[in-house]
Amino acid sequence: MTALLRRSGLALLLLPVASGGSASIVQAQQPTDPQANTQRVTLVAMGVPLQEALEALIDRTRIPLVYDNALVDGRTAFCRVDREPLEQALACILRGTGLDYARLSSGTYALILQAEEAPRWGALSGEIVDAETGAPLVGAHVILVAAETGEPRGVATTAAGRFALPHLLPGARRLVVSHVGYQRAALVIDVEADQTERVVVALNPEPVWAAPIVVSGLERQTLAERLGEDLLARDALTATPPANPSDPLAVTFLAPTPVTPDVGRSLDAIVGVRAGEALSDVHVQGGAVSEHAFRLDGAPVLVPVSLGGLIGPFSPFALSRVVVRKAGFGAGHGSHLSGVIEAESVTAPPAGQALTAQLDPLALNVRWGGRTGRPEAVEGTWALTARQGLWGVFKPPTLASRLQSWTAPDGFLIEQLGQPSVPDAPEGFPVELRFTDAHAAGQVRLGGLRSLHGSVYVAQHGFGVEDVGPDESPADELYENAYRWTNGTGQLRVEWVQGARAFAHVGAWMSGYRLRRPPALGGGESGNTVGTVAVAGVRSGVDIALSPNHWGTAGVEVIRYDGAQPFEWPGAPPAAGNGSLGWSVAGSAEDRITLGSATLTLGARLTWLPERQALYAEPRAALRYDGASETMGPWAVRLAAGRYLQFLTAVDVADGGPAPLVPDVRYWLPLPAEARPPEAYHLATEVLAEPTEGWTVGAEAYLKHQPHLLVPNYGGTDTPLAAADGLAYGLALRLERRTEHLRLAGTYEYAVARQRTPNRFGSDWTPAPWDAPHRFRDALDASPLARL
Template structure:
């Protein structure tokens, strides 16, 4: 029997320098006969499985033998199944992907993984391809036009309906597909690795063309990343092996220039020197408050559970509000969209599981669970340092010292259902929990803080944090030009601090609840104009109780926005927008008008120049204690209203992304920000700030802020190697606003780092991936205004994958060294109070292993 797949494989192997032993491969097993027979592979060589699949389906597969050597797979194909889908499932998690050449013919290439700067266009190149057919008959539509509206180029479908636009930088593209006598459509298509799916089949509905402007289908997403947006796929977010092997999203983002973390190697995300509380987090359209575990050791987002990660830094588009520094917007995977994630993992920090399960063709369920395993391998440590209790979740317990407990867990559930052909509804909920308990009397304390006649025993102290969301979202396409999204949600965050002392118990509790509804409409007016508008209403309350009594705050925020995406020329995109906001606290009303403008110029596929300016507001303040390089566990929420200002920032920036070749790419950004109404501490924070608003505002005062910087990044690919550089020169300052006793002098902001530089080298060889990362950062600012010494931190990781028992296993070992140059200066806090603080400088210098199974 003549095997076309074998012949093509042999030719490809000779052409690219692969092995020439294709004819020596073991012959395939007996082929399934029609009528329901199937092929089953269990830990089989990938080459053999590809040969057998080609014979059973008629697919022509071209590949180099060296590409699949030593790769083993498990799977099944039943006669009658979709062969394209069978090929996709067979190649899943193998490091190999299929590029469609023409109908039923594919070339197999290595699957590139990695983090992408900007909108990802500089990292790799690929082919945007697919097939255009009649929706009713399935007949190929020869001559159909496929146009990439942002780039001004396209293709014409051949006689089989297939099209291909080669050599495109990877990313998401707005595509218009049209054919005479058919309804034109507008949609977004991905060039791998932005999407792991095989090329799609586009089905056009027949219609009579009545006007020059054909009907266009509006989608739920903007037609391509807006200027200043980082758009990451979930696989790229999971690919960087840092943060305890958990594939932490915040560790991935912190690689981008201008982004860092409060503790250097861990902690909350810092955007261009701004306090982490000035970055807004959104999950499936719902605001999420404090999405961190173990004092910011890593984020509450499991990377395999994320279908899309979009990070807006600097200027924001008009539909987004509530963040002065940026917005992190994530979408959960969805079985209705074809996601089939099934993951279980066990590591030194947590055990976790993610699953997307379709229930028939109209309902899908997403479930994500995680439970901490701290204490099994890594022991939390506690020490007394300068009058503060310093807790390191992975630092280890001192001999004879106290045994603090740190535990956390989270859960996410989403149920999605189709309501007809053009509408769907999603009902989702998330829960997160962190608990810390400390026996204070087990500490070896110096004389000033030992129990005595005038000082009771310190007893036990416990902290607990809870985060939750509950939402329902409706999305529908009306006609062929209008897309509606309506969301109702409840989001909350609560904190409880308990001190059980010999002199009595002291409890402090505070909760933030945000209940809101939003309605957004996108309408395509023509090929050059797409308009969007909407209304967002949020009712917030903060309730608290301590020894001083009960405190409560109430505020309502209403926002109305409008955006016009305009393409005056093929290489230009302009996006003017306006956002009007009103914040009401009883009789006190604060209104503001925030204009925004973005521009993008892309003369060809390899160069993108972008810029924007916007006014942004934030009506929720999170007050953090000032303790040098320590973060105090006690922090409070304050709502803007009669006694607290709405924070405002003007931001502007320009940037460019240039890929002179498929292997080399650069990006550069220049930005500036000016802020007002920032609540900053005027003195070292007290041990217990309480919950009374007047008392809090005596410790914090409105400040002005300014920031500016230049950010650079480069990426070079050569064979199995990926080399990356990321760096920024920046300055961020704050000062009391007019009338403050300091006279309004500028001082460095707490989290500003004038210099950050990162170097990354990654090599992929067969089933193994090895990565080394070196970071250099300026030290943080001490409470007295001086700066700590520069920090140098190194990380290394080795990963390996194999197929066993029908599962794809991934093992990862990594080590992150404590930073060189970290200043051990004690925090400026009172000795009497013994506030709980955390020191998240990084991970202990010992190998940490995690094991993950996927199927």
């Protein structure tokens, strides 16, 4: 039986004029037993008041339904069913109203408040890249705005240019992406329940004309995240002007520079980092040169003879940026006593510079690169960089004269240690300086937010006095005091987004060198000494978003070391450093929680040495806080502490040659069986404030207690290494003013480094050779015109 419901003499269509909604028609077949739930109901209700829809259902089906009028008041029904059972029709009417029904034992239906269901979440993950090069953009700001509420939610991209936003309610969202030097991008994302939306956003470059600067800290969301590390951008490494994207040939010949670009000298601009004079190396916050790691794309760079201040280990044109991590660095960055210097390769040329060349006093630098795929969707990029020394073509007179003066043999040492074959030359000998290096790097986007990254670096160097003697002298009577070495690194890794919450990576790397050096006076056999080192590792890791304010990271690395590198001095053990082999397995984990303006990071490293059957732990912690006040403006503070060990020991051994041309030679070897790992404890703090627009004030302080170090045992004959302890502490103040065309900065640093070695200098504390207590620096960058 079918009937039309009527109201006030009219067919009950529930017209909008009467009810504020669309028409509702209820047709019901009258069963003899309404409780049997065998009725079939056809119902259309669009915006009908819930009470009217229920009354119509009761009137035509005689369903025993009871409810409180106050419970249904103000609720609206949206429903459409076609010949469905009675209970399904009732459920359809109640859908979306927040009400539910319960059938009592008597058969009566009662309306109740619906139990709140757990929300069904969606998620968004993606990658932000340069539209022209395909390179990932670090620290890009990703803001997601809910369409219905306008409530924003933001995150910054990782070092791989990736981001993740879990726990999103379904619905339309507006995604806004921005980065300094790029045009802002906006798009609409439809988030679905139980689904992860994946996007790749390519930002178009928007040149910002400014003088090359050194940026102190990564530009991320908050001031606090700029603390604890410093960044050298590509322009600061090479001191080159911005590219011209309109160049149709994309070929750039840069003007010759009066100074050879060097990574070490560029790092000297960072607070807490000191690059020594002449052939010395870089020191990080009072640490020895052997106490920090220098990595290229995650692989350690092993350079046995430092020519820092003269030429760097590779061309700066091969690098996109260098990050220095100082006291209190996190568990995921390794086991080192002082700090970590991480260089990243250029994987694509800048826009408008497919081919770049520059001539400096000592070398010719060339970089060539390209990309594959459409401009709006780059699939792969690559860059090749080469550097060729020009010493054989042109020797700068002043530099050549200075180096020659350092080759004059020391008559006293020769007489005391006995080396009659060394000729007498008070003015020294001509020096040869040869170097060639090549660097290749690239990345490929594999789809599905996966990418493949790889790089290879190889270099050959020669430095010193080669084959000097009277004319027509036999080869075995010629004097030689030269160092020749070949070194290189290589790495390959895959990165991907795992679900809505995790970034993962896995890769392998290798590094090594081969050194041929002259023997030490009185310390070895005649002829050259050859040393080789090879280190390789496999690394994997994952970053997980446990919640919007809770992140976890974990990683595992297996390292194998193989080396034969005898180092010697008068009275040294005969086989010091020879034939070493070692394995290590390290794991790291960090938990980062943000509570309001504070972020707490707790982490630890665990390292297993199979040869020793020993496990070592390195707990670490850091606290960051962001604040603001009327007088100081936005400000941030960082506190960090931890334990730091070093398992691949780097030892700088004073050169025992007849001349002071090369002050020392560096050797790498695994931890000796009889020695415990070098150990240090860090305590660091840093404050940054921006009191007014354009002004930045910063301060940092550190304390490093080193209860156990390993140093060359020059006076011993039983073991090549001796135990020592050290202490380093310092304070730095920085003031900076920026305007549209001007940057003015001033820095004061106070630093102390002390060491104590038993049986040396009365076992007293003595200043470290690199100790520099006071240091003032100022910098002025001006660009009076937009392109000057």
